[in-house]
Amino acid sequence: MTSIGGVEMVDWNLAVATATRLVRPGPEVSRDEARAVVAELRRHAKASEEHVRGFTRMGTEDTHDTPVLVVDRPGWVRANVAGFRELLKPLLDKMQERRAGGPGGAVLGAVGGKVTGVELGMLLSFLASRVLGQYETFAPASRDLPSGGPKGGRLLLVAPNIVHVERELDVDPHDFRLWVTLHEETHRTQFSAVDWLRDHLEGEIQSFLGETDVDPMTFLERVREAAQSLAGGRPEGEEDDGGRSLVELVQTPAQREILGRLTAVMSLLEGHADFVMDGVGPAVVPSVAEIREKFQQRRAKGASRLDMALRKLLGLDAKLRQYRDGERFVRAVVEQVGMDGFNRVWTSPNTLPTKAEIAKPADWVARVHRKAES
Numbered sequence: 305m306t307s308i309g310g311v312e313m314v315d316w317n318l319a320v321a322t323a324t325r326l327v328r329p330g331p332e333v334s335r336d337e338a339r340a341v342v343a344e345l346r347r348h349a350k351a352s353e354e355h356v357r358g359f360t361r362m363g364t365e366d367t368h369d370t371p372v373l374v375v376d377r378p379g380w381v382r383a384n385v386a387g388f389r390e391l392l393k394p395l396l397d398k399m400q401e402r403r404a405g406g407p408g409g410a411v412l413g414a415v416g417g418k419v420t421g422v423e424l425g426m427l428l429s430f431l432a433s434r435v436l437g438q439y440e441t442f443a444p445a446s447r448d449l450p451s452g453g454p455k456g457g458r459l460l461l462v463a464p465n466i467v468h469v470e471r472e473l474d475v476d477p478h479d480f481r482l483w484v485t486l487h488e489e490t491h492r493t494q495f496s497a498v499d500w501l502r503d504h505l506e507g508e509i510q511s512f513l514g515e516t517d518v519d520p521m522t523f524l525e526r527v528r529e530a531a532q533s534l535a536g537g538r539p540e541g542e543e544d545d546g547g548r549s550l551v552e553l554v555q556t557p558a559q560r561e562i563l564g565r566l567t568a569v570m571s572l573l574e575g576h577a578d579f580v581m582d583g584v585g586p587a588v589v590p591s592v593a594e595i596r597e598k599f600q601q602r603r604a605k606g607a608s609r610l611d612m613a614l615r616k617l618l619g620l621d622a623k624l625r626q627y628r629d630g631e632r633f634v635r636a637v638v639e640q641v642g643m644d645g646f647n648r649v650w651t652s653p654n655t656l657p658t659k660a661e662i663a664k665p666a667d668w669v670a671r672v673h674r675k676a677e678s
Contacts, residue, residue: 314424319422320378342463360493360643362493391513436484469602472602504569508566571626579635634646
């Protein structure tokens with residue numbers, strides 16, 4: 305527990321309570337309909353294992369010991385707060401050391417934790433209604449949210465959000481649910497078949513957080529800026545910050561290098577999932593073309609000005625670029641060297657593409673394949 309004077313710098317329980325209270329209700333469904341959706345998503349997740357592993361040629365043994373959890377929006381919040389709490393502990397420990405002996409440290413500990421808990425809860429309430437699914441990698445297991453294997457991991461499918469989007473797009477619900485699970489199952493396959501991937505990502509994230517050189521009050525102010533955007537936008541008279549995301553606002557020079565590597569990895573993982581989803585789709589999802597077209601239009605269109613502003617501040621617009629750029633990378637590499645040639649990307653951290661190679665797939669092919677063949 306990271307605290308100042310016995311008080312946590314982030315009140316995690318308050319974050320959960322705030323997000324749960326503020327999150328918008330899901331679409332109206334009867335109890336029987338809800339049970340049917342949950343059961344179908346579980347069936348699709350199971351079927352997706354075989355589809356994805358056959359298409360990707362990854363994970364020839366049954367390594368899928370991670371549970372599939374069909375959750376509601378509060379369930380997604382609880383899972384992600386647990387993950388944030390685990391990952392942010394080194395950063396908060398560092399902030400505690402800097403603030404504990406300084407002026408106002410006790411006040412920050414007593415008040416800051418509550419304030420940050422509320423504001424984090426506000427951000428999570430925004431995100432909780434938008435995520436369709438997630439492979440949750442780092443959070444420890446709990447009674448309500450089990451994880452699989454010695455290193456954890458669980459696949460979350462957010463049922464009310466999936467139902468909301470399928471209705472909004474007016475697509476076949478059974479096809480859409482399978483299409484979504486194909487994407488998320490690809491992430492589970494990536495982490496279960498590539499035994500070094502989780503540790504590598506965690507190491508990069510911890511290096512990023514360890515390099516953070518930011519005063520606690522500055523960090524809290526960055527969170528507050530995001531919360532203000534959610535509540536009603538930038539205060540009157542305040543200048544625009546140039547469109548930087550919350551992550552970019554707290555970067556040091558060392559972090560920019562780490563973030564470049566993380567961006568490349570996340571682009572690879574998201575693009576690979578999109579590529580697999582569309583590659584498997586025509587054989588098992590009859591209306592995949594219609595779903596993809598409507599879903600892409602939804603991504604491009606965005607929502608209100610407030611929604612778009614918050615997306616930019618949180619870096620969600622960057623995540624959309626990761627889907628697009630990563631999928632182009634995977635597609636170009638598979639076209640050049642086939643699926644087995646592409647799968648060399650999973651050999652070690654050294655064979656992961658750089659941020660520059662994501663934009664120029666031929667450079668990755670030249671580096672990895674020519675080196676292997678020489």
